[in-house]
Amino acid sequence: MLRRVPRWIVAVLLIVVIGGLLTACGSAEDYPQTTLESAGPHNDSILGVYSLVWYGSIIVFFLVEGLLIFSVFKFRGEPKTAHGRPVPVHGNNRLEIIWTVIPAIILAIIAVPTLQVISELSEAPGDDAMVINVIGHQFFWEFQYPDLGVNTTNELHIPVGQRIDLRLDSADVIHSFWVPQLAGKTDAIPGRDNRMWFEADAPGTYLGQCAEFCGLAHYQMLMTVVAESQEDFDAWVAEELAPPPAEGDPEEGLAIVEAQCAACHAIEGTSAQGQVGPALTGFANQELIADVIENTPENLAAWLDDPQAIKPGTAMPDLPLSEADIINLVTYLETLNGESE
């Protein structure tokens, strides 16, 4: 008897148990993009409902699947009645009512906190929140700090404990802004002003990425949120606002390439492996930039500053690069003679 039981219970149970165990140990250290660990009040609210439905589902799952499997095993085989057919039962109104009402009660239990959290999360973040404009581009994120005059790409710095008021927009197609540990996602839709807020409880680096399919290099539209103490944040702002250095730093340039150009370009020996634009491995040996102008440092700087002005219609986006960024980039790109380091 027992030998016949397990086959498909085992299959289902094993998977459920393994899945359940893993759920229990899904720490943010192991899984930097996890939704199950919260780093701020926005995701705290979500996790309140999330854990309710999660555990509720697991309980209902075991009850209903258990009932199903039990009835399969109990009633399999030949009929045991005298007339050779199981007793025909057409239904039972009381049972029908019970199994409609009980789920209705369960749903009501889920609905109440759901509605609370919806209204909680839709409240405006208040006047003392820091406004940041988030602009989705194919295929990078632009962050503007209008009060500070700072623009960054793919890397968002925020002070810990400060509520951030995000204004989402898109320069081209629909993107979705998502940093799981901090908040659920909100779409960045062209021509539509969406807002959301979040706040980080503790310093740290939180990963996120575009969640709405936006084209060829959608998968590389990654971002990092760096939450830091107010002092560190102020220091970072000061650095961003500092005048451009006279001489570029190739290390800085490489960092910019890996953060901002990697979605589209590939350079051997670096993490940049994009396939959308031309590979830049031997860029310094190239005669022309974008097949139109001579490859000189001045031209390269002008190209990076405003590609459309040099080659209208080019797929190369106008990245929000500071002057310092451009100098660093030029310095780095001029070192690319085709030999990987």
Add this chain to the structure above:
Amino acid sequence: MAANHVIEHPTSTGLDNRKMAMWAFLASDCMFFGSLITVYLVSHGRAMVGPFPQEIFDIPFTSVSAFVLLMSSLSMVLALGGIQRGNVQRFRIWIATTAVLGCVFLGGQIYEFTEFHHAGLTLESSIFGSAFYVLTGFHGTHVFIGVIWLLSLLLASFKPGLVIREKSLNVEMAGLYWHFVDIVWIVIFTVVYLVEA
């Protein structure tokens, strides 16, 4: 579907199969035009360049068009009444009238489109233009198909045995379609033209 047979398969409900399918089609077409009207309503106000609706709609002219289409519905029931009483002559007169009124409506629409085009409203000029032409254009296409249907019936009535009293359902089907196209225009005339003016 006009065929040489007069077999009426008995049905479970006693209702004719084709009529059943026709009403299902009309219910479905409600969703089609409902969606198109929605698109117009939510889009047209977002036009960034003119001409804007108030500037170019010519209410008296369109009212005449609407009136013509309305009257074609009347002539359509009269045509149906004719064939149901076995009066092919009367059927021919009224079905031809209906087709002519339909053509007048289409002519009006072509004139209106031309005028608007001269005023600078095109499919690509603004979202109002896109939504307006697509909505009224699809309605016009429905009218056009209807006119061809009516003319086909008229033509078929000269061949013996095709359009006869026993097969008045063939005419009734065309009628249901035609009236539906008319009521769609009743809605469009109000929510697109009159409300804007």
Add this chain to the structure above:
Amino acid sequence: MAAEHHVEEHHPGWQEYVRIGVILAVITAIEVAIVYVEALESVLLPLLLTLSVGKFVLVVMYFMHLKFDHKFFTWLFLSGLLLAVGVVLALMAMFGLMT
């Protein structure tokens, strides 16, 4: 098939059709007229909608014979119609046109 052709072939005569036609024409005339009456501007929208619903119902009931036909057709058509109206209203609300 037992109930075959129990649905009466009740069709209004041509006088009735013409009468409906005249009513439809009159309503259209009223619609166009009130657009130009400035005093009615505040109630124009509901007024126009009511009048066109009236026209709509007349055509469907009489010219399309729903009044005399099997109720099944009425329900079938009404389900499509109400669904369409529901979608129109819901989308207008969500695109902020109802405020």
Add this chain to the structure above:
Amino acid sequence: MATQVRYVEDSTRIQEPEAGPSGLWSWLTTVDHKRIGVLYLVTALTFFAIGGIEALLLRVQLSQPNNAFVSAATYNQLFTMHGTTMIFLAVMPLSGAFFNLLTPLMIGARDVAFPRLNAFSYWVLLFGAILINFGWIYGGAPDAGWFAYANLTSPAYSPGMGVDYWVLGIQVLGISSVAASFNFFTTIVNMRAPGMSMMRLPVFIWMTLITQILIFMAFPALTVGATLLMFDRWFDTNFFIVEAGGMPLLWQHLFWVFGHPEVYILILPAMGIVSEVLQTFSRKPLFGYTAIVFAGIGIAVLGFSVWVHHMFTTGLGPVPNSIFAISTMLIALPTGVKIFNWIGTMWGGALWLSTAMLFSIGFVAMFIIGGLSGVMHASPPVDSQHQDTYFVVAHFHYVLFGGSIMGLFSGVYYWWPKFTGKLLHEGLGKVHFWLMLIGFNVTFFPMHWLGAIGMPRRIYSYGDGLNWEFWNMVTTMGSFIIGISFIFFIANVFITLVLGDRAPDDPWDAPTLEWATTSPPALHNFDTIPVVKSRMPLWTDKYPEVYGHESEPGEHGDPDLPDIQTDEVHDEIHLPNPSYWPLVLAIGIVMLFAGFIFTFVMSFIGLALMFISIWGWALEPAFGEADHA
């Protein structure tokens, strides 16, 4: 024991089927619902295999981080076409195969209401399927996702031809579905055998009826959306062009007004199949027939009021999100009612665990999981984390694969003997079932977890610092187990067609009308149109001592429809004539659409063909002269 088929007394009669006309021409001009059903079945299974291969390629690409098994561009085409193929070319036509094969037989009719329209629907489907796949050969396959969100699909962001194929193909497929839906709707309402009142209809027929209504109510929204997109792409209109005031969100609304009912279009037929199979193999009438029927109606009605739950993250605001969250949760109630009634059907029964029954039980088991995860993201805050992640991918595969596909395979095993006259091998069938069930869970259960740890869908590749690689590898292996299970099915089909046992008329001791005729059924389905006196006509006949009281006239009947005596039924058999006009009309329509891509001359030829074939269609006699002489 496992492979033994029980033959029931009285039903071992094996008749040689009368040979119908054969040859290619007879298939091209056929209007017989059974042959058209076979065409649907073969087409659907072929595209199921193609969609499956696409899925396997996707899984190989994702099996390890930073992989480059296919290019990003190919990957995007593959996932777009995997979704489109599975939904429009595999699951819907597979359901369509059952609508065709079964509807007339189960309601006791000789054919559908409009046999030529039926042939037309099939040819349009086939040509639409070819059109939408044509990009693989010429110009690039669609690559903007199966829901083709504007404005990524605008000419500026999708300049290639892929989206053109998609937008035209989808409209052509819509024509096919909607034409078929009018047909089956009319057939079920109007063509029932005497005594077959609405509340005596088999549940599969009820679900078919509801599905048809959903199809013809929901598809127009998609048609309008696709038309706007088409105009944007060819005639420079501004519907989704943001710079001119266009609204990408409008596309999402139109798409999901269609798209959510579409989910029920995909699942309700499978639910109907499962209801039939559970009843037959529990050897016990369906528990709560009325509740199951009304739950189906409830699902259909509510299905139109939940579309915004696909758009919870688009920032519509708290009010729409709250309203649509509640309506979405409400759908769980009728769905739950169905699940409990299925369990109630098995309770106290005598379960015969045939392959078909196993697939149906598998359906219920897997659908419970899909339903529960569905309730989870009915809550917008939870959805804001789940949306566009692998959690959602897991969810809808539990509904559409663990649900629809399992249910449809259950139907294949159940009705196969009826239509081929051959029994599928039970042993191979059970291997198919267990491999598929295990492979399915190994593939899709881990996806819940992958979504929870932040893996978005539709990504070509991922880095290695995220710890996604292990479960992706497991998932990929699972997908190959599913692939292998399908090979067992194909082998089963070919082996049994050649070597298999002849099927008796009623191998499963089933209660519904289709088992009252021969296997395969004669061209005219029934020698005498049956008179139906209960919901389980074969059982009440065979086991009067158990079900005798069921056939009391009027007990479950529609008061309008008293039982009719057999002698009133005249069996003058009118069979529809074969016709080539459906095929020509279908060619015309597809040329009209394809002309947008290739050359407008093609469109004009298509229009001309359409015009001619509609005339030819209208003037040709639908029924043979000899028949009503």
